[in-house]
Amino acid sequence: MKIVQYPHPALRFRTKPLTSIDGTVQHQAAEMLELMYEAKGLGLAAPQVALTYQMIVINPTGDPEQRDQERVLVNPVIVERKGTIEGDEGCLSFPGLYQKVRRARAVKVQAYNLKGEPVEIVSATDLESRLLQHEIDHLDGVLFIDKFGPIARLSSRGSLSTFEREYKRAQQRGEIPSDEEIQRQLAAQAVVL
């Protein structure tokens, strides 16, 4: 498992809800948390590791020593949004890119934990609220670049085309399969769920 970078097609895949939580899912959640801490991130969504189901992991502290702050959420849904706030945002699939993004100030999220029990989260802080919205967007194939205002859009144009160019080069070197092959793999994986 590794974190895929823009413009990998998995990032645009609309994931499916999980219908059961087994050992594989629990193992994948643990692996995602490790990758997240390794990359110094605060959150990671299944499509970012080319998985086609609905799971996110977050830890607003980003600190692997503070395990009590981490959450694994299966099939998360935002059921309530309040207010708006603009703040800086980054994404592990766009290393080095940070821009201002407007989000709801507070959200209420319903999901399941890894035991399959329903959980409800009322975001405690602006950061947690932003994280939840960012990661849940990933499950619909929505990326933070889609939420950029005109200024952020303009000033990130250069880095986005660099990402696109480097991705193409990696494909040409055979380090990444073709987009058609990746689409086939994603579709096959989603059918099994």
Ligand code: ZN
């Ligand atoms: Zn992200």
